[in-house]
Amino acid sequence: MELEAAKMIGAGLATLGMIGAGLGVGQVWANYFNAIARNPASKDEIGANIWIGFAVTEAIAIFSLVVALIILFV
Amino acid sequence: MAEATHAEGGFPVDPMHQFEVHAIVPIKLGELDLSFTNASLWMVISALAVLLFLGLSIRGRALVPGRMQSMAEMSYEMIANMVRDNVGQEGRKYFPFIFSLFMFLLFGNLLGLIPGSFTFTSHIIVTFALAIVIFLAVTAIGVARHGTKFLGLFFPHGAPLWTAVILVPIELISYLSRPISLSVRLFANMMAGHILLKVFTGFILLTGFIGVIPLTVLVGITALEFLVAVLQAYIFTILTCVYLNDAIHLH
Numbered sequence: 001m002e003l004e005a006a007k008m009i010g011a012g013l014a015t016l017g018m019i020g021a022g023l024g025v026g027q028v029w030a031n032y033f034n035a036i037a038r039n040p041a042s043k044d045e046i047g048a049n050i051w052i053g054f055a056v057t058e059a060i061a062i063f064s065l066v067v068a069l070i071i072l073f074v
Numbered sequence: 075m076a077e078a079t080h081a082e083g084g085f086p087v088d089p090m091h092q093f094e095v096h097a098i099v100p101i102k103l104g105e106l107d108l109s110f111t112n113a114s115l116w117m118v119i120s121a122l123a124v125l126l127f128l129g130l131s132i133r134g135r136a137l138v139p140g141r142m143q144s145m146a147e148m149s150y151e152m153i154a155n156m157v158r159d160n161v162g163q164e165g166r167k168y169f170p171f172i173f174s175l176f177m178f179l180l181f182g183n184l185l186g187l188i189p190g191s192f193t194f195t196s197h198i199i200v201t202f203a204l205a206i207v208i209f210l211a212v213t214a215i216g217v218a219r220h221g222t223k224f225l226g227l228f229f230p231h232g233a234p235l236w237t238a239v240i241l242v243p244i245e246l247i248s249y250l251s252r253p254i255s256l257s258v259r260l261f262a263n264m265m266a267g268h269i270l271l272k273v274f275t276g277f278i279l280l281t282g283f284i285g286v287i288p289l290t291v292l293v294g295i296t297a298l299e300f301l302v303a304v305l306q307a308y309i310f311t312i313l314t315c316v317y318l319n320d321a322i323h324l325h
Binding site: 052054055056059063065 | 090258263305308
């Protein structure tokens, strides 16, 4: 198999790692809505912290993107 | 589109060209390249922007703040609260560094969204330099404060001793991966965002009249990039506070 073709396939496969990150980000807000449903008064307190959870989970998706880019271009 | 034939594969825009660092004032000391580059220029612009924003806004020293002074005070208060909540009372002496870090990264990320500018945080070497300095400084602070008891950070507190064989390497690797994750998170978010913007611009140039659709998407993505710029600066800063708390208070 040529190197270029293998690079393309590798980069495509590397982005499969984002599946987990997508599920994780959905979990952040799913649990936020659950928590507000149980206790509407905690909306602001939890609402300030969901962004940290989102960014840290999103970072994993970004790591897999970086691996894909490294395979493609390095 | 005359330029459509110049780029590779007929795509009118090269998304990687915007990250090229070139020297504006070449300075060479023997083998060492210390040129003033476009990255340096935008770092200086970001620092000056922060100084001007804070300095000019506070100038009035009104007791009841107007709009600009209110913004400056709110940014101070937000970071002060962040340091107090995440590091505690001993963290107050690190507030100037945390505040400078946050404002520098915030303005750097936001200024990078101006068309034609350069996002210096989209280079791994910049974010890694910041992250490794923070990592080494936090470790030094922890060791200076606790001495050899600092290694207790890696030993589990209430767990049975035989689990320590597995847990200590895991904790050690997770600790050593902190500067990497901190730097790559910021760098990859900025780089991916800007590549995305350039690729959608290419789509607009490719399609003629139907280019209105990628244009609408581009407006949405630019709004998302503003959110990501602010969020990533905030995340970098709050994780620095969390790591500092770990070193000062050893769990």
